Amino acid sequence: MAIDHLHTWIHEIADHAGEEVTLRGWVQKNRVMKKLVFCVVRDGTGICQAVITRGEVDDAMWERAVSLTQESSIELRGIVQADQRAPGGYEMQARELQVLSPSVDYPITPKEHGAEFLLDRRHLWLRSSKQHALLKIRHTLERAIHDFFHSRGFTQVDAPIFTPNACEGTTTLFETEYFGQKAYLSQSGQLYMEAAAAAVGKAYCFGPTFRAEKSKTRRHLTEFWMVEPEVAFADLDDMMQLAEEFFEYLVGRSVEEHRDLLEGTLDRDVSMLEKVVAPFPRLSYDDAVRQLNALGHDFEWGGDFGSPDETKLAEQFDRPFVVHRFPAAIKAFYMGRDPQDERLSLSMDVLAPEGYGEIIGGGERASDLAYLEAQVEKHGLPPEAFGWYFDLRRYGSFPHAGFGLGLERMVTYVSGIRHLREAIPFPRLIHRLGP
């Protein structure tokens, strides 16, 4: 069939009130009465109700209208008019209707479904209004990430996905075969960003990250997207400030561009997001431990915060907060040491309130070659794999710092949804590789 390139997208429908236009889309809902059909059509940019009145259209068209099924693709032609009763405020009095392709027994009905059922049909689930809103918010966050760093003079430097070794050596990697040798899917672009920082000063990468952890929680994916800035001649304080301003910017852009989706489709309490203004409350690990104990929460100095600890701590705040200077023993080998206290690392996490937890993790890197070599050995990592990384300390070593932000965790937090799996178009989980 010929494509009408003059057809109207629904998000522009208000500009065409009183005009005759052509719409193309999918049937979201068809309500049939004796002399009236209400067909709600969705084209990805919006929804529009078409009204088909018996007697005002020919019998063949009336028959087509009466038998429309959910998600059939259709073309409608008719006059657009404002109407208070129509969703979106505008509706079409349809004069022509063509079924482009019928949809039979669409599996996702307007009623409730379980997570497994929906995830098995993720390719169709994406069409629903909530998932559509999440796609839009994710897209806005992706754009905002690039805008933020670009406006501050950062250069995007893409990190490789295939890597010959563990970046951090602590978590499980996906192993693959690479022309006869072992390769791993990247779990972080950070080490490469350290190299990039010496080339462009302020670097960031943004891409997929893989963790083969057998996590079964709503806060973990095996494949997720992470943005990782790295800044030469920056210290821990600089990084906390950057992280706070970045966080504020991302949340701000989401509210600015999608208040309607957040308040409407997602039922998000936007007032909580409006409290996200830098600087955030900051507390040291020491203080955090003291605070946990003061709250009657047993926690021993030296351990990492578990999820319950994080939640307890987060209850003290109504906006994101920063915890810094964790014990070096629980952090990655490349983390710098606190000159004030050798037990501590120059690390920081940004945690979101309302139970969302850690969204950013990072800190200042160790720049001393001998220290790093010792750390690699201590962590049982193969030193030969880090030759190039040590070079960064051999040829003009420099203080630098950076962090990683999990995109899906930010999408989840901004949107107010419960589970990370809805924050990515096609989630990869321990028990899910498809669709």
Place this chain on the structure above:
RNA sequence: UCCUCGGUAGCUCAAUGGUAGAGCAUGCGGCUGUUAACCGCAGGGUUGUAGGUUCAAGUCCUACCCGAGGAGCCA
């Protein structure tokens, strides 16, 4: 890997050890303004799999399979 919970109609869920049900979806009928429309009727089942206990098992026992949430790990 460990702990907890679950698996019954296409979907979401009920069902004291005693005839397997409802809502939605689907089909048919009704309704001139519906908003998850509403009203009536109908079809729809190897209760995850394999054993076992019992006069009798969706229900109790054992093993296994699948999934969810949490722990650990982290973004």
